[in-house]
Each structure stands twice: as C-alpha cells, then as structure tokens.
Amino acid sequence: MDYTIFAVIIFVVALLVVGGAFLIRPRRSGAPPEPPAEERGEGAAGTTTAEPDEESAQHERAAGTAVAEPGAPAAAEIETPPPSAGRLVRLRARLARSQNVFGQSLLGLLSADRLDESAWEEIEDTLITADVGVTSAAQIVENLRTKVKVLGSRTPDEVRDLLRSELLAQIGTDQDRTVHTEPHAGGPAVVMVVGVNGTGKTTTAGKLARVLVGDGRSVVLGAADTFRAAAADQLETWGSRVGAPVVRRDEGADPASVAFEAVTRGMDDHADTVIVDTAGRLHTKTGLMDELGKVKRVVEKKTSVDDVLLVLDATTGQNGLRQARVFAEAVNISGIVLTKLDGTAKGGIVIQVQRELGVPVKLVGLGEGPDDLAPFDHEAFVDAILEGGE
Known part of the structure; x- marks a missing residue:
C-alpha cells in the first residue's frame, strides 16, 4: 500500500474526530441557558419584534404615525363634572x-x-x-x-x-333664575356671555359648559372674542376637558361670523346648548358696544338668543354697576353672573345689581376651582350670610 495515501487518510480521519468532539461537547457548567424564542423578541416564525430605534421612530413620526415616547403621559380623559343641583x-x-x-x-x-x-x-x-x-x-x-x-x-x-x-x-323670591339652556324647535339654546375683561368672562363660559355637561347636556362653545387669541386658547382648554367642541377663527376675525358659525355647528351636531363667549368690551368704547349688538343680531338670523349673561366682578362695587348699565343699553341682558363673591364681604351687591338692572342674578362664582360656579339660590345665599353672623 502507498504509505502516502495511508497517511492522508489517517490525517483526515483525525480531523473529523477532533472536529466532531468540539461540536458536540456539553455546555459548560454554570452557563445560562438560551432564552425561549418569545423572550428573545421573536415571534412564532422567529421574526424579531424588538422596539424601533430612535431613527425609526422619527421616520414614523414624519409619516404621521403615532409613536409612544418612553414615559409619556397618557392622553387626558374627558372629565365628568358634578351636576348643578345643590x-x-x-x-x-x-x-x-x-x-x-x-x-x-x-x-x-x-x-x-x-x-x-x-x-x-x-x-x-x-x-x-x-x-x-x-x-x-x-x-x-x-x-x-x-x-x-x-x-x-x-x-x-x-x-x-x-x-x-x-x-x-x-x-326677590319670585324671579326666574333659570339659565335657559334647553334646546327648542329652532335648534339649540344659545347663551351669550358678555362683560369686561378681567371679570372672569371667558372662565365663566368654560365653567358654564362644565355645569351643563354635568347635567347631561351637549355643548358647543363659540370663541367670538377674536381680539385675544389667548381667550380662544383658554376656551379650548375648558372645552377639551369635558368634550365640548370649540368654534374659533384667527385673531382679528369677525366676531359675529364666529358666533354664527358656532350656532350652525350646534345645529349640525344636534347640541343642546351653544355658549358664545364675546370680547371683553371696554364700556367706554361705543364702537365695540355696537359690535356686541351686531353679534346678537347676526345670531338671531339663525335662531333665537335665549340668554344674555353679564359677568360682573363682585369685588368692583360701584364701578361694576356702571359697567352693567352700559352693557344693558347695548344688548338686552337677561341675567347676571357675579364672580369672586367668595372674595368680598359685600354680598349686598346681589340686591343692588338686581335693583339697578331689573334682571336676576342667575349664577355666582365662589372660587377658582373648575366647579365653583353655581346656580344662584336666594335662600341658600341668605342663610349663608346669617350663618356667617352666628
């Protein structure tokens, strides 16, 4: 036999034996076992399902796909305010x-x-x-x-x-203090909120929406204070909390057209109530007061205005009453909202403002909380005054 061929055969056999021993040697003691496929991020077919890296997330965001950020808070849920009763x-x-x-x-x-x-x-x-x-x-x-x-x-x-x-x-115990928010044959009830900036007018519109939603009503808000973008932003914040849509336009838009569009939206949505927040018109500016009357007239081409609520700061005293008189001349006020009543000892303003304007106080603000706006109850109010004296 050719010794050369024999040597080659022995060499090949040796290599096979050594290689096989290496491949089949047992796992070293103490080494961790391989994790199951599902723990390695593999699906049933072995496909990796690891979370996308930052670059992939950026692409998805650019494409309009929502990508949850690590630790990002969940979207705020719509709140359910307490009912107005009590x-x-x-x-x-x-x-x-x-x-x-x-x-x-x-x-x-x-x-x-x-x-x-x-x-x-x-x-x-x-x-x-x-x-x-x-x-x-x-x-x-x-x-x-x-x-x-x-x-x-x-x-x-x-x-x-x-x-x-x-x-x-x-x-007065026989005055109608109802805020007229019930829908009627002509469509949703329309409530206009008027008053000077700083009295809590826009906040009152937002809080009133909460009161109505708490009573099971559907509401559309109209941001007709187009002189201040911040007012529309503020109203949108109030609306988003309770699921009330807000109709708004760019700063400087015609307030009457925004109010008209809000009422139209309320009709299309079969809403119960439309609340129109108007600009905080300075009572010394005749042109602005005329524009307030225009908002009301334009809305009335679509449907009736059921309530015009004048918001007054209870702490302003006689100055607030002067404002009230001028507003009453510009638009037919049907009710008063007294804000910051908890911040003054001058509760007698309720009596005076009703006597001056001949319209009832319908709502009172008693704090800065979202649910501190309450329907005015004359008996509870008087009892509170007397309770404070005991």
Missing part, C-alpha cells in the same frame, strides 16, 4: 366665611336691648357698606323698624327670622 349649598360654608362681617354686624345690632336712632343709622350704614345700595338700605331699615315696633321684645331667633325674611324680600 352646588351653592355645598359651597355655602365658603360663602358664609366671606360674609361673616356683614351677617355678624347686622345680627349684633338688631339684637341690642335698645334700638335708638343712632343704632338704626348704624344698621343702615352697615347695609350700604355691604353694597346693598342707598335706596335698598333705607327700605330695609324702614321695614325692620316697623316689624321690631310691632314685635316688641326680640329673641335671637326672632331677630334672625326678621332679617332673613327682609333680605329674601329684597333679593
């Missing part, structure tokens, strides 16, 4: 604290053993200081003097009942 009662303690001086002074004076002329003058001054108004204060004092004379001796409970009945009579 709101003022729930906020009564806050109102009582603000009216503590007013109620305490009146009850203290009326409970005195002897009510002479000086005491009655002090009672009248207390009422005027609380923004009740000179005419209303004089009438309240006259009525109380008559009742005290008839009653003779007075227990604390009798004094409280006397004052309660008189304040209720001045505020």
Whole structure:
C-alpha cells in the first residue's frame, strides 16, 4: 500500500474526530441557558419584534404615525363634572366665611336691648357698606323698624327670622333664575356671555359648559372674542376637558361670523346648548358696544338668543354697576353672573345689581376651582350670610 495515501487518510480521519468532539461537547457548567424564542423578541416564525430605534421612530413620526415616547403621559380623559343641583349649598360654608362681617354686624345690632336712632343709622350704614345700595338700605331699615315696633321684645331667633325674611324680600323670591339652556324647535339654546375683561368672562363660559355637561347636556362653545387669541386658547382648554367642541377663527376675525358659525355647528351636531363667549368690551368704547349688538343680531338670523349673561366682578362695587348699565343699553341682558363673591364681604351687591338692572342674578362664582360656579339660590345665599353672623 502507498504509505502516502495511508497517511492522508489517517490525517483526515483525525480531523473529523477532533472536529466532531468540539461540536458536540456539553455546555459548560454554570452557563445560562438560551432564552425561549418569545423572550428573545421573536415571534412564532422567529421574526424579531424588538422596539424601533430612535431613527425609526422619527421616520414614523414624519409619516404621521403615532409613536409612544418612553414615559409619556397618557392622553387626558374627558372629565365628568358634578351636576348643578345643590352646588351653592355645598359651597355655602365658603360663602358664609366671606360674609361673616356683614351677617355678624347686622345680627349684633338688631339684637341690642335698645334700638335708638343712632343704632338704626348704624344698621343702615352697615347695609350700604355691604353694597346693598342707598335706596335698598333705607327700605330695609324702614321695614325692620316697623316689624321690631310691632314685635316688641326680640329673641335671637326672632331677630334672625326678621332679617332673613327682609333680605329674601329684597333679593326677590319670585324671579326666574333659570339659565335657559334647553334646546327648542329652532335648534339649540344659545347663551351669550358678555362683560369686561378681567371679570372672569371667558372662565365663566368654560365653567358654564362644565355645569351643563354635568347635567347631561351637549355643548358647543363659540370663541367670538377674536381680539385675544389667548381667550380662544383658554376656551379650548375648558372645552377639551369635558368634550365640548370649540368654534374659533384667527385673531382679528369677525366676531359675529364666529358666533354664527358656532350656532350652525350646534345645529349640525344636534347640541343642546351653544355658549358664545364675546370680547371683553371696554364700556367706554361705543364702537365695540355696537359690535356686541351686531353679534346678537347676526345670531338671531339663525335662531333665537335665549340668554344674555353679564359677568360682573363682585369685588368692583360701584364701578361694576356702571359697567352693567352700559352693557344693558347695548344688548338686552337677561341675567347676571357675579364672580369672586367668595372674595368680598359685600354680598349686598346681589340686591343692588338686581335693583339697578331689573334682571336676576342667575349664577355666582365662589372660587377658582373648575366647579365653583353655581346656580344662584336666594335662600341658600341668605342663610349663608346669617350663618356667617352666628
């Protein structure tokens, strides 16, 4: 046999034996096992399903595909506000604290053993200081003097009942304080919100939307304050929280056309209520006041305006009343919203503003929280004043 061929054969066999031993040697003790396919990020077919890298994410974003950022917060859910029923009662303690001086002074004076002329003058001054108004204060004092004379001796409970009945009579127990938000045959109810900037007008429009949504109504908001882009942004924030769409246009657009479009959207959506937020018109600017009247006239070409709510800051006193008179001349106001009522001891403004304008207070703001706007309840209001005096 050729020894050369024999040597080659032996060499090849040796290589095969060594190589096979290497390939089939057992796993080293302590080495971690291979993870299952699903833990390695492989699907049933062995396809890798690892998360996309940043470059892939950028491409997907450029293509309009939503890519969740690591740790990004989830989209905010639509809130469900509490219903309007009983709101003022729930906020009564806050109102009582603000009216503590007013109620305490009146009850203290009326409970005195002897009510002479000086005491009655002090009672009248207390009422005027609380923004009740000179005419209303004089009438309240006259009525109380008559009742005290008839009653003779007075227990604390009798004094409280006397004052309660008189304040209720001045505020008015038979006025329609309903905010007319029910849809009708002509389409959704339309509520215009007017007032000077700084009174909480746009905030009131947003809070009113929350009140209505809490009562199960559907709402469309119209951002007709086109002089301030921030107002439309603010209204959009309020609307997004409760799922109420907002109709808005670029800054400087015609407010009347925005209001008209909002009403049209409300009709198309079969909404219950359309709330139109108007510009915070300076009461000294005649042209702007005329434009406010134009917004109302344009909307009325489409449907009726069911309520025009004038927002007043309760802390502004006589200046707020001057504003109210001018607005009443420009547009037919049907109701008052008193904001920041928890921030003043002058709760008598409710009596005075109603007397001046001949329209009822329908809503009151009692704080900065989203649900601090409440339907005005005359009994709860008077009880809060007297509670503050006890």
